[in-house]
Amino acid sequence: MADQIPLYPVRSAAAAAASHRRAAYYSSAGPGPGADRRGRYQLEDESAHLDEMPLMMSEEGFENDESDYHTLPRARITRRRRGLEWFVCGGWKFLCTSCCDWLINVCQRKKELKARTVWLGCPEKCEEKHPRNSIKNQKYNVFTFIPGVLYEQFKFFLNLYFLVVSCSQFVPALKIGYLYTYWAPLGFVLAVTIAREAIDEFRRFQRDKEMNSQLYSKLTVRGKVQVKSSDIQVGDLIIVEKNQRIPSDMVFLRTSEKAGSCFIRTDQLDGETDWKLKVAVSCTQRLPALGDLFSISAYVYAQKPQLDIHSFEGTFTREDSDPPIHESLSIENTLWASTVVASGTVIGVVIYTGKETRSVMNTSNPKNKVGLLDLELNQLTKALFLALVVLSVVMVTLQGFAGPWYRNLFRFLLLFSYIIPISLRVNLDMGKAAYGWMIMKDENIPGTVVRTSTIPEELGRLVYLLTDKTGTLTQNEMVFKRLHLGTVSYGTDTMDEIQSHVLNSYLQVHSQPSGHNPSSAPLRRSQSSTPKVKKSVSSRIHEAVKAIALCHNVTPVYEARAGITGETEFAEADQDFSDENRTYQASSPDEVALVRWTESVGLTLVSRDLASMQLKTPSGQVLTYCILQMFPFTSESKRMGIIVRDESTAEITFYMKGADVAMSTIVQYNDWLEEECGNMAREGLRTLVVAKRTLTEEQYQDFESRYSQAKLSIHDRALKVAAVVESLEREMELLCLTGVEDQLQADVRPTLEMLRNAGIKIWMLTGDKLETATCIAKSSHLVSRTQDIHVFRPVTNRGEAHLELNAFRRKHDCALVISGDSLEVCLRYYEHELVELACQCPAVVCCRCSPTQKAHIVTLLRQHTRKRTCAIGDGGNDVSMIQAADCGIGIEGKEGKQASLAADFSITQFRHIGRLLMVHGRNSYKRSAALGQFVMHRGLIISTMQAVFSSVFYFASVPLYQGFLMVGYATIYTMFPVFSLVLDQDVKPEMAILYPELYKDLTKGRSLSFKTFLIWVLISIYQGGILMYGALLLFEDEFVHVVAISFTALILTELLMVALTIRTWHWLMVVAEFLSLGCYVASLAFLNEYFDVAFITTVTFLWKVSAITVVSCLPLYVLKYLKRKLSPPSYSKLSS
DSSP states (O other): OGGGOOSSOOOOHHHHHHHHHHHHHHHHHOSSTTOOSHHHHHHOSSOTHHHHSOSOOOHHHHHHOHHHHHHHHHHHHHTOOOHHHHIIIIIHHHHHHHHHHHHHHHHTOOOOOOOEEEETTOGGGOSSOOOOOOOOOOSOOTTTHHHHHHHHHHTSHHHHHHHHHHHHTTSGGGOOSOTHHHHHHHHHHHHHHHHHHHHHHHHHHHHHHHHHTOEEEEEETTEEEEEEGGGOOTTOEEEEOTTOBOOSEEEEEEESSTTSEEEEEOHHHHSOOSEEEEEOOHHHHTSSSGGGGGTSOEEEEEOOOOSOTTOOOEEEEEOSSSSOEEEEEOGGGEEOTTOEEOSSOEEEEEEEOGGGSHHHHTSOOOOOOOOHHHHHHHHHHHHHHHHHHHHHHHHHHHHTSOSSHHHHHHHHHHHGGGGSOTHHHHHHHHHHHHHHHHHHHOTTSTTOEESOTTOGGGGGSEEEEEEOSTTTTEEEEEEEEEEEOSSOEEOGGGHHHHHHHHHHHHHHHHHSTTTSHHHHHHHHHHHHHOTTSOOOHHHHHHHHHHHHHHSSOOEEEEOOOTTSOSOHHHHHHHOOOOGGGEEEEOSOHHHHHHHHHHHHTTOEEEEEOSSEEEEEOTTSOEEEEEEEEEEOOOTTTOEEEEEEEETTTOOEEEEEEEOHHHHTTTBOOOSSHHHHHHHHHHTTOEEEEEEEEEEOHHHHHHHHHHHHHHHHOSSSHHHHHHHHHHHHOSSBEEEEEEEEEEEEOTTHHHHHHHHHHTTOEEEEEOSSOHHHHHHHHHHTTSSOTTOEEEEOOOOOSHHHHHHHHHHHHTOOSEEEEEEHHHHHHHHHHHHHHHHHHHHTSSEEEEESOOHHHHHHHHHHHHHHHOOEEEEEEOSGGGHHHHHHSSEEEEEOBTTBSHHHHHSSEEESSTTHHHHIIIIIIHHHHHHHHHHHHHHHHHHHHHHHHHHHHHHHTTTOOOOSSOHHHHHHHHTTTTHHHHHGGGGOOSSOHHHHHHOTTHHHHHHTTOSSSHHHHHHHHHHHHHHHHHHHHHHHHHOOSOHHHHHHHHHHHHHHHHHHHHHHHOSSOOHHHHHHHHHHHHHHHHHTTTOTTTSOHHHHTSHHHHHHHHHHHHHHHHHHHHHHHHHHHHSOOHHHHHHO
16 A cells, blocks of 8 residues: 555656656757747647736736736747847857767767566576666766866866967967966966866765675575675675665565565655665565575566656566466565665565666766856956957057068967966965865864865855755654643643543553443444533543554564574564663654654553554553554545554544644534644644544444455546545544644754845755645744745646646745645746746745756756755755755755765754855855956056057067066965955954845845956056056166066055955965065065166165055055945945
């Protein structure tokens, strides 16, 4: 039965086909704005007339909001571009990527995945070759490493430009300075990058090697042999011990557990920390000994490998018996790779390996992430390059195109090449490393690790935060908080009263065993007819506690004692039901919390198998109940039921518990249930309604015969079974309402509040149920108390999606809750519209999301909004989402380290994200923006001086400063003060956290824009002109004096400009300023080939330099002072 529960949306063949079509659409359309939307609608089988229909159907809708009606169709039209405009606006990029993709596809033809027949223990019988069972997370191999890293570097315009400039110096006619002035900085940048990538790659290689060399026992005809994980093949029989990772996808054949089933932990696969029950194939479980697996002739037929981790179809066939035995295999007979065996030892036959396992198919390849700031700087360097070309052409034109003008043009290009400074990349990369070091050293967020050092500035630009729920916002620890009986309510502080009531009721039962039970049925009847006869509170508590203790799917597990061998028989014999030795396992942590609570009030579940369960009363007596029927929880029914027979009294009772929406129609009329459910939900508790109905033997027999018949029917089996069960679910007696709390992580509420105030929109993507997700959204204040919640009704086709989207459009300022399968349908037909509407919501909750869906949502958000996204999660199921986002944050949690290893940043608690974004994100972005622009200013100012110099001296393409002066200028003379800008901060950390609204300014990208860049350009032109003209005016007879005066003034101006840019002084900044000045003064003694030492030591030199420097810097200081006085920035108002 368990295999019928769709934990996630289980996709039908049609839906799978549709997703293939959608994937094809994406790959062809690409992310560019040129993606033509028409092609998609031609693919759909449903009527195309819905295309033309506006996304609004009711007349009142038209009347209410005329403008609303027009927005969506227009939004779609604006996205279409044609012809030349399309080509220029990104079409060329799309064509290039399409060609590259085609080439890659041709080179690596993907093998078609097929269904397979796997013979037990005979890998050699496989008809086809299957992939190796090795884990590979590396980006490169030995041959592709150097080309790959170089490509990643030179695809940036900046680096490619330097490469071309450096190579041009090998041509004698174009040679301007020494080779080292060009190749040394470029070589340094490449060496740093290659070293960093090599270290990262080596770490990945070590991690993979560790996983691939884990040893497993393989069963062969000659007995057990040890085999490496990477050497396991399809058809091998593998033995996996308790607490060992399952190395590949297997069909479960045998277990050491007597019941023929075992538990596995799937947290690294689907993010759920509760254990899953798996059942061995009964034919192989019944075999007397392990070796008999080789004496039978049997095979497994398995469907082709696919993404869905919640479904599997296959058959097990034993040929050598008469007649042959056929058993159908479902998801409960499988053991997927990356899960861990939690109880017993299991033996399985391998059906999928390596790339074909479910866990690998559900993880996406990591991509190289590039920060928004780097892209913006790349655009600015293109603008600078344009300016460089224009300037060179102007110079050649003013020369009158005399002589070999094209050679002169190239020489001018090289002379002015300092406009685009190579030190930009060096400084930024070193800055990023410094930010990473600061984040890891921050004592307020201990344990934080920066794994991707290239994108710390992204932390300051985020607009969307997509978070997992279980283990990220919550601790995944359920605690029983409230029991409500209609007239009386018990909280955590009054549980001792329940305990005494339970104790008393069982003592009464013992003192008068005949009197209690038979009276309960007449009591119930009289209660419904004459309300005067009320049950005492004590008996109602007794009934409620018993119902909670019986109505569940929990199994108590006992650890074998240390002194005893692992043989189950001995362990069983020795089990004394000792409390400290018992742990509970179930598919839902809520159920475990309820059973733990009944144990705390005196009624303990001590054992359970498929046919019975035993409860221990406070006095130590064991009560046995026969399990007659089980109706498991499904996301459709939202309830679970069980029919049990009390062994001592033969009384049959049907117990049921479920969500209030499902149960309110089933239980007898009452006036308190709805109100109390609302109260508990507002407290953030997960509510369950518990009810019962006593059945006579005849009623049960009648039900059983109809139920068995329904289960055998071939057509509409599920509907018929549901109808039979519903015949029992009438007028049930309402026993109680329970409230369980999934405890939130520390400081989740204030952190989410802070993020919301910072203008960050938070989306919660979870694999959990809709009710649970909504509950946590409320309790964590993801959705504020005053906000409405719009629950998107389940939709299965285009028409339903159309109507439901219309209903949602009319809501304003309400949070959206949508399930994974409805989302899939909407995205198939109304992708643009849905994303546009969802982006307007203050919060969005997507429940029942598979790992690939989470990644898909992130990608959609990035493509549609062009805003920066951040994904945060803690389990293996969040890895795809983390890798798809612009910035991925992993939490080291109970679900292991998989997410934290795959992420760009790893933190230990959710609350640390506040400081990470508000303080470190802000500082990294502001500092890099200032640093980048200052380095550009440093290049522009010297290029301006070169231009003035050339134009004064008859447009000669002769360099103003030669050799070491140029290298020194970019390095020892100005490097330390400029780099010290990475220590600058505009707001104190406490201020940034206290006023998260300051973060909103960052997302607008005002610290680095064409406006700020133009201001720096004007400053550079002004200063360069003053320095050069001043030097030319004030020099007397020697040309060497011009060089000395202008260069010294230039160095002083740069040092003063750094001082002007700094907002908060740090002692290292002062040291850097004086150190640079000292270096320059000291080096004057050795630079006699450039300077006239006798002239430098005169007073005239000093006053001339001082005068020029004052004229170049003083106006800027005055302007800055006036700006701070007249229009101060928002942060300065706070800090003052």
